[in-house]
Structure formats: structure tokens, C-alpha cells
Amino acid sequence: MTASPTILEGRLVLDDRVVAGRVAIEDGWISGVELDDALDRGAAGDRVIAPGFVDVHVHGGGGHDAMGDRAALDGMARHLLRHGITAFLPTAVAAPLDRLVAFAGHVRGWLSDAPADGAEPLGFNLEGPFLAAARKGAHDPAYLRVPADVPAAAFEPLVDGLRVLTIAPELPGAVELIARLRERGVVASIGHSAATLDEAMGGYRAGGTSTTHLFNAMTGVDHRAPGLAVAALLDDAAYVELIADGIHVHPGLWPLILRVKPADRLLLVSDAISLTGMGDGRARIGGLEVEVVGGRVTLAGTSTLAGSVLTLDVAVRNVVASGVALPAAVGAASRNPLAMLGITDRGRIATGQRADLVELDGDLRVLRVMRAGRWSTAGADTGRAI
Numbered sequence: 001m002t003a004s005p006t007i008l009e010g011r012l013v014l015d016d017r018v019v020a021g022r023v024a025i026e027d028g029w030i031s032g033v034e035l036d037d038a039l040d041r042g043a044a045g046d047r048v049i050a051p052g053f054v055d056v057h058v059h060g061g062g063g064h065d066a067m068g069d070r071a072a073l074d075g076m077a078r079h080l081l082r083h084g085i086t087a088f089l090p091t092a093v094a095a096p097l098d099r100l101v102a103f104a105g106h107v108r109g110w111l112s113d114a115p116a117d118g119a120e121p122l123g124f125n126l127e128g129p130f131l132a133a134a135r136k137g138a139h140d141p142a143y144l145r146v147p148a149d150v151p152a153a154a155f156e157p158l159v160d161g162l163r164v165l166t167i168a169p170e171l172p173g174a175v176e177l178i179a180r181l182r183e184r185g186v187v188a189s190i191g192h193s194a195a196t197l198d199e200a201m202g203g204y205r206a207g208g209t210s211t212t213h214l215f216n217a218m219t220g221v222d223h224r225a226p227g228l229a230v231a232a233l234l235d236d237a238a239y240v241e242l243i244a245d246g247i248h249v250h251p252g253l254w255p256l257i258l259r260v261k262p263a264d265r266l267l268l269v270s271d272a273i274s275l276t277g278m279g280d281g282r283a284r285i286g287g288l289e290v291e292v293v294g295g296r297v298t299l300a301g302t303s304t305l306a307g308s309v310l311t312l313d314v315a316v317r318n319v320v321a322s323g324v325a326l327p328a329a330v331g332a333a334s335r336n337p338l339a340m341l342g343i344t345d346r347g348r349i350a351t352g353q354r355a356d357l358v359e360l361d362g363d364l365r366v367l368r369v370m371r372a373g374r375w376s377t378a379g380a381d382t383g384r385a386i
């Protein structure tokens, strides 16, 4: 006997428009979508139903660090789900190679045991160690490595489960590593880089697929010395991550990104640290002390940004408030990151898609989150909007 379908009613965020309708869910999957204008006028008109968000660059949250123990990964996954994130990549910062190998093994061992009431891990992301010292941001310079100095055999233990790796393309051996990763199905994300325009374009040509936090920790749009940001904007195939907290990239620049990049290549990411959702405070991230004051995260005692306390629900609200259409904002937080990872069985409201969904109120605050057809805890939405 099959249970009767769950029916959700509200304003549905489809690929290219928002329309009132119903979604039927059976056995964890969307079994039907019915559009119905009349729903717009009832109570359902105040509810927005969108695909669950997917954060491919997140270091922690709710007091938990992605590089912590099993309980920390559990806690981080639950924190993310409460903000509408149904899938994520736990992301490591630069660390000694043996420490990264331990992180990889630890996440792999946890994947099948991750809590059902948390965001689902899809593998992991390594932001280091192949970063340019001149654009290291908040990564410990002691742990940065040059790809040519790391033999393939030493890198191999990291590959299983690795979905995204940040690389500065100008480093010796970087282009070769990018090509090798592409063959293995790992996304090379160009970033933390002092590349010239030519070096940056070479990184994408070699197989670079994405761009780690566009404009942050990279050569930019200088009219005499264009850098990585220009290559990322002008390469239509390249994905670009945006940390839409209003701190990392001034909102005045967002329309430039939106006008230049194809809509399916924008990724909203949080780059959030463990202190997200915890108010002001201090923590150690990858061996360095960081502090949060009024929503801004810096290396303690400096003005260097060290990640964010953003969550993707807030990022979506921020870009919508800046004038971006809701379907494009939601796509950048769901369908696009999934497509980058080659995952197409979810991320859209359509028959046959997995029922990873988020229900939002009229102000886009999280009400409820559904993962694989199962409701989870009500949203505990404390994120700070800009």
C-alpha cells in the first residue's frame, strides 16, 4: 500500500517564473505539479515553494567546524538545513597534506551516516592548499603548496569524494593538475590567485570550471592590468561564486555580474565559518584566530576578511532585494551548483525531481524544509540581511 501523496500549495519558483500551484510528493519524489492561478488569492499566496538550497562552499555554522569531529559535521548539517540548505559540501581550509587526507577520510566515513534531519553532504570541497601566497586571504601561509611540488601519488588519497578544489592557475604545475582533475570529474575552481588575464584564461582553458568567490582574493578589473575576475566574467562557461553578504562584494557591483554572466553560471555560496548564527565572537579557523563583529569576519586584529556568517537563505533575500528576479536568485542557490556537480535529479520543481524543497514566507524567510519528501524542523531563521 502506498501512502497518499503530500500536497504543497503556494507560489512555486520554477526555472524561469513564479506561479501559484500545487506540488504532489510521493515516496520522496515530486509526482506532479499543477498550476492554479486561484491559489494566488488564498492563504497559499503568501507561501513560496522553492527547490532546497545547495551550498558548495561552507566551512561551518551553528558553532560547528567542517574540519571538526563527527558531532561537528552533524551539527553543521542540522544548522544548514534549518536555513533551507538541503545539500552541501563541507569545505576545508589550507592545512598540512596529512591533515587534509584525514579530513577527507573523516568526511567519507561520515557521508552514509549523516543525519536525515540535516543537509545532505555531497562529498567535500578543499579550498587549499594550492593558493597564491599573495592572495592567501585568511589561509595560513605556512600550509600553502605548489602543485608541482606535490606528486600525484601524494594527492591521490584526496580524490575520492573530492568535488571542488580551488587552484591558483599561475602556480607551477597548476595547469597540469587542473587537467588531471577534470579527467577525474573534480571541479577545479580558479581562485586565491594573482594571475594575469592570460594566466587566468589558461586556467579555464585547461579545464577550470568554476571561480572561488569572484572578486575576493584575486586580481580584478584593473583597466591596465586585467586579472582573474575579468577572465571569469568573460568566459561564458565558467561558473562564478558570489558571497552575497554585501560585505565581500559591494552590492553596487552585483548587477555587473548579472548582466555579464549567463544566469545559469552564477553560484551563491556562503563561505560561512563556524560562528555563523552565534553572534559576535572569536574562533580558531585552520590555526588562525578570527573574530566576528557586527556580521563581519576578519583575521583578529586585521581588516582581512576571513569568511562570512552568511547563510544561503539570507543570500537569496539579499540578491532579490537588489533587484534580481526570484527564479534567477533561487537557481543560483540550487539548480546551478547542482548542475556544476553533475547532479540533475533535484534542484527544480518538476515531476520526477527529488523532493528537496524549502517553504518560505512572503518575505522569503524559511518556514519549513523538506529533504527527500520528509519535513524537517521549522526554520530558525536568525540570519542578518544587509
Ligand SMILES: [Zn+2]
Residues within 6 Å of the ligand: 057, 059, 091, 127, 271, 307
Ligand atoms: Zn572559503
